Amino acid sequence: MHIKITFLFFVGLLCLKLVGQESSPIRIKHEKGRYWLAKPDGKLFFAHGITHARNLQGQQELNKFSKACKEIGFNAYGYGCPEGLRNDMPFVESWNHLVPMSYYREKGAVQFVDIFDPKEQAKLISGIKFICLRSRNNPNTIGYCWTDLGSWPLENPSGKNWVDYIRKLPEDSHGQKAYRKFLSSWKGKTGKIQDLAFLRLIAREYFRIVGTTQREFTPDHLVFGERFAFNTLVPEVFEEMLPYVDAIAIQPPFQSHFPKEKFEEIYKLSSKPILICDFAVRFLDGDKNISGWKPEPNSIAAGKAYAHYIMQAFDTGYIVGSFWCNPLDSGRGFGNTGIKQGFFGEKFTNRTGLHDSVRELAGWINQRTPARP
Numbered sequence: 001m002h003i004k005i006t007f008l009f010f011v012g013l014l015c016l017k018l019v020g021q022e023s024s025p026i027r028i029k030h031e032k033g034r035y036w037l038a039k040p041d042g043k044l045f046f047a048h049g050i051t052h053a054r055n056l057q058g059q060q061e062l063n064k065f066s067k068a069c070k071e072i073g074f075n076a077y078g079y080g081c082p083e084g085l086r087n088d089m090p091f092v093e094s095w096n097h098l099v100p101m102s103y104y105r106e107k108g109a110v111q112f113v114d115i116f117d118p119k120e121q122a123k124l125i126s127g128i129k130f131i132c133l134r135s136r137n138n139p140n141t142i143g144y145c146w147t148d149l150g151s152w153p154l155e156n157p158s159g160k161n162w163v164d165y166i167r168k169l170p171e172d173s174h175g176q177k178a179y180r181k182f183l184s185s186w187k188g189k190t191g192k193i194q195d196l197a198f199l200r201l202i203a204r205e206y207f208r209i210v211g212t213t214q215r216e217f218t219p220d221h222l223v224f225g226e227r228f229a230f231n232t233l234v235p236e237v238f239e240e241m242l243p244y245v246d247a248i249a250i251q252p253p254f255q256s257h258f259p260k261e262k263f264e265e266i267y268k269l270s271s272k273p274i275l276i277c278d279f280a281v282r283f284l285d286g287d288k289n290i291s292g293w294k295p296e297p298n299s300i301a302a303g304k305a306y307a308h309y310i311m312q313a314f315d316t317g318y319i320v321g322s323f324w325c326n327p328l329d330s331g332r333g334f335g336n337t338g339i340k341q342g343f344f345g346e347k348f349t350n351r352t353g354l355h356d357s358v359r360e361l362a363g364w365i366n367q368r369t370p371a372r373p
Contacts, residue, residue: 025221026090026142028246028273032370034317035273039090040139046314046365047090047142047321050343051078051278055330059084065327068348072355073362078323079145079227079277086138092224092277092323093135094145098127099206103151103158103232104336110151110158112165115205116174125213132217142321143222145249145277146210150226152203152234154195162202163195178205196236203240211244224249227277230262235269242270247320249277254293254325256281256305258312267318276313276322281306282341283354288329289338300353307361314365 029038036044049069056062062084069077069089081091096102100111113120135141151158166175182198214223225245228238230252248270252259267274282293283302296302306324313319328342345351 025136025139028222028320035320036369037090037142037320044370045075045090046369047076047275047323048310048362048365049074049076049078049089049323050325050327051323052080052326052330053077053085054080054082056082056327064348065344068344072358073366074358075362076142076321076323086135086140088140090140090142092142092145092275093131094148094227095127095131096148098124099147099150101150101152101158101162102148103156104149105158110160112151112160112162114166114169114173114175115162115202115209116166116178118174121209124209128210128213129217132214136218136221141221143224143246144214144218145224146226148227148278149229149232149251152199152226152232152237154192154199154234156232161199163199166198166202196234199234200236200240203237207241207244211241214244222246224275224277227251229253230259233266238269242272245272247273247275249275251278252276254280254282256296256302256309258309260312260316263313263316263319267316273318273320274316275320278325279309279322280325280341280343281309285341288341290341293341298353299351303351303354303357306354307357307364310361311364314368 024040026040027038029036029044031044037047038044053062053065056065062082066085066088074089076089077085077091079092079094081093085091099113100109103110113124115121115124132144135144151160152162154161154163166179169176169179178201179198182201186194186197188194188197211223223245224247225241227249228251230250248266250263250266252262263274280293281296281302282290283296283299284290285295285299296305310322313322324343326340326342328344328346328348330340330342332338332340343351343354
């Protein structure tokens, strides 16, 4: 009887351990001189894959995409990962609609909210809670990203900014009251300096709501925060976000040259690892209208440039992954003309040179990835 009880006790402990492993989230670890993502079982990896798989149609197409990605050597999906792939490989959870302020939206579609209004705060909290809960128990959830390329700068392509929005609210609005209170205590110069100071207060309130809600409902998961481009990262805003995030999500320009100085600048400012959340090297492809992406002459040149770019990113020691923008050719969306070029050719066919370069790159990364600690 004693032996039976002891046996059952150890079986119970083993089960608890296994359950704990399955439910534990992906984390960031520092091993062998660099930052890594670490799966629930402790296996280290550099996340490498493709964003916007949501653009694909139906489970059959998703299955073909999954197979094609694994044959190339990709080990994760970026943001925009559909439900049909979330149990397949690690993915990045995200939202982009709770405050629709991405600068690339159609004219008139960029919107801000009165972030000082408790009703608007409640709506934001409700939306964040929904997104947190749908992915927090999935062991493949790498972490959470927030709004993509927000119109944070006072001057940005949308022609709108959050300070002007608050300034023009009705006199009895919460935002207008917050703005008047700010002005009453402001001792500096007027103009841009003053507007940046108030933008900081907007960001402080926004990130307080977003960051604390995120931590409440996903306390153990990685948070990458806003998806910034180099031209949307405002230091006053960025600094207010830092207390609430574990790492930084960056979408660099779609150019072949690795902008090491810009990444170094962001890393020094944040002291946090960086995820390249959306990136590609575009290339000429027949008569497709992709001129806006500063393309390479062909897919062979693009493959060589991309592999070199990611190797340089890997060698920084603080970049923990990178995701190619778009699986297949699609429209650019939001009323924009032209083609958003995909990694794969039609029906997931091979892109000459590009796929060979990425296979070799995947092998290069694997050779440098430590075995499980």
